[in-house]
Amino acid sequence: MAETADNMTSEDPGALMKRILANRKSIAKAQFDMIASIGQMRSTMSDDDLRSFLVVECGIPRNDLPSIFAFDETLGSFEALLRKRCVPFHVLKALIATDADTRQAALDALADGTEVDIPTVARLRRLTIRNRIGASAYAERGRQRAMTAAASKQSHLRVKALGENVATLLSEIDAFTERFVGEPPCDPNEDVVDRSEACISAVVRLRSNARIVLREFRSVYGEVELPGKGVAGFRTGSHRHKLAAAHESLKRFADGKFAWYDKFSGFAFEDGYLWQTELQDALAYLLPCDPEPDPGSDENTEPTKPLRFLEICAGAGGQAIGLLGAGFEPARLYDMDLNATRTLKRNWSWPVTRKRLEKVSDRDLQQFQGVDLLAGGVECRPFSQAGKQLGASDSRNLFDEAIRYVKVVRPRAFFFENVEGFTDKKFLKYRASVFQRLKALDYRVGLHKLNARDFGLPQSRPRLVLVGVHKDEPGLFSLPKDGITTTMGEALADVIFPHRGLGDVVYDQWAENWLANYGSKVSTTVTSSLYKNKGKMKRRWENELGFAVDPKHVGDGPAPLGSVKDPTTLPYLTVDVARVLQGFPRAWKFEGKADRQFHQIGNAFPPQMSKAVGLAIARALSGRMPNSIDAPPLAPFSESLIGVKGVTPKGSTRFMLNAMTIDDVEELRDSYGTKFPDLSKLMAQAKRDRSARKRNAREYQQSRQSGGQVIETAEAQEPSTP
Secondary structure, X not given: OHHHHHHHHOOOHHHHHHHHHHHHHHHHHHHHHHHHHHHHHOOOOOHHHXXXXXXXXXXXXXXXXXXXXXXXXXXXXXXXXXXXXXXXXXXXHHHHHOOHHHHHHHHHHHHOOOOOOHHHHHHHHHHHHHHHHOHHHHHHHXXXXXXXXXXXXXXHHHHHHHHHHHHHHHHHHHXXXXXXXXXXXXXXXXXXOOOOHHHHHHHHHHHHHHHHHHHHHHHHHOOOOOOOOHHHHOOOOOHHXXXXXXXXXXXXXXXXXXXXXXXXXXXXXXXXXXXXXXXXXXXXXHOOOOOOOOOOOOOOOOXXXXXXXXXXXXXXXXXXXXXXXXXXXXXXXXXOOHHHHHHHHHHOOOOEEEOOHHHOOHHHHHHHOOOOEEEEOOOOOOOOOOOOOOHHHOOOOOHHHHHHHHHHHOOOEEEEEEOHHHHOHHHXXXXXXXXXXXXXXXXXXXXXXXXXXXXXXXXXXXXXXXXXXXXXXXXXXXXXXXXXXXXXXXXXXXXXXXXXXXXXXXXXXXXXXXXXXXXXXXXXXXXXXXXXXXXXXHHHHHHOOOOEOOHHHOOOOOOOOOOOOOOOOOOEOOHHHHHHHHOOOOOOOOOOOHHHHHHHHHHOOOHHHHHHHHHHHHHHHHOOOOOOOOOOOOOOOOHHHOOOOOEOOOOOOOEOOOOOOHHHHHHHHHHHHHHOOOHHHHHHXXXXXXXXXXXXXXXXXXXXXXXXXXXXXXXOOOXXXX
């Protein structure tokens, strides 16, 4: 590259100028050809679907699309002139966006040989407006703009002043609750309503001060318009939601609808528990911002609060294992396959439900609204190149169901895994429709290609991940970069040849021959039906990868000592081999017969790939920079905990759950019966914990009674209006 640069600097400037002009002409031709191609595609699908397709798959910026779509109508008749003058795209955008008179003036200038750039278009627009409205009116408009700009500079001061007044109001509310509300009683039937004159006077003062702050809020932000569902209609956690909630909280305090008054109970948006703090928490959004960073904070540390995920088509747990390693905890895992759900329950204490996706109702899904991540390996057979590729018309296609889940659950992010066949040309219109429907739900959507060999697996397994991050989230999803590479020999030597070096000469020669011929290779994709294949795929695995494919031996273990008679014999492709190629932990056990186990493994999304995608999504949700992410060897949890239902190895603390109740222990007994070894000990501990809670409650109640606190019980009175 440096040598090329040296050659170019030694060339004649005239030759370089010709090259620059030729490049400029080529760029202009390419952009006009692209606009023409997009124009032709508009006849094949709706504009909404086409916009989403161009953004996700063609990488065209969304803010360029309005100009591209409007080109034919506004500048199509001048295309020859624009091509001849090699007008760049940013100038085309300016010409399309401006008014007709300015556009015509700019086109006339181009025809006369004048170079037109964005400042030229802006200058022509000012001249056009001046000529249309007159010099005096144009000067008056400039004065108005200057005054508005000067006033806007003071807006941040008004926001800061409002925040300081909100801080004062919150201090008064805290003082009110500390004096008149107190701590929750141990006796749920105890009357805690304070009807004293002092309390009523304090309510009146709070109402008066809240009204002042409310007027100031409206002078800064105006009247916040709520959707039909009220405050809950905004997506929880968005700035619009928080501003609307703060406005509603101020109105509640200004109307005196808090504590025990005006048919409201407590400090929540709905009648409820007196010691909730929803109203105060909503007001905290308006507090002054602290522009100075906390020197004690570490921007690069991961969030301590675990992220939660809901998974569909969970299969045997490959995706869930990886997400657990990336810091996510499962809210629930859904799958329709009996063996797969049994595998999940056997290996880890996850909440698992066996159910078809389409049978899970919207009402059932509403409990997961706002979950951090919705993930799943959406059924790939409708798009697989190994099948008939019926796509959207295939009854097994579940993308429409996945979109329903996104619509109902409204996760902060989602990712769906599928095969490369999904990007085939025949599915272009359907992909565009999928992208458009997801973007209409306010997600930034991307389609990314990954390969298992780039994430520490000895397998070439190309996969697609469709990732969406809600537009209100602070960060960006960045495709995980290539990481560790591993060969079959490094990963499988101890699995296939565990008895090397134990004195069997033929066995050792057999192992060395295989490692020499095939150990440096990476396998092709492990599919769910590979174990019974009889065609080209079987021959490739035998001739190129060194495995004998025979469904009768798919469940075999390693060849024992003395069983190998011919060192050229190929080892069988078994469940154990497939488990390693797919990256499952060695201790992970699969339910069902051997062929059903292989089927589960072949359908899985490798845990290492899932972990890498999960880490990238976690960074997007936390607002961190999309740093380079590779996939280290999988270590999401101790393999000693797999399959033991929360029990650790002997010699350490045996049960891993906290704050167990008697109901918890009885549920364990019903689920695991005699298989759970510590049932009697846990029941005894739960009873001791229950007694301790009762004792603490009695002591607290006695301390309140001895503290001399007087609680009024006279007839309730409404506070007077100030």
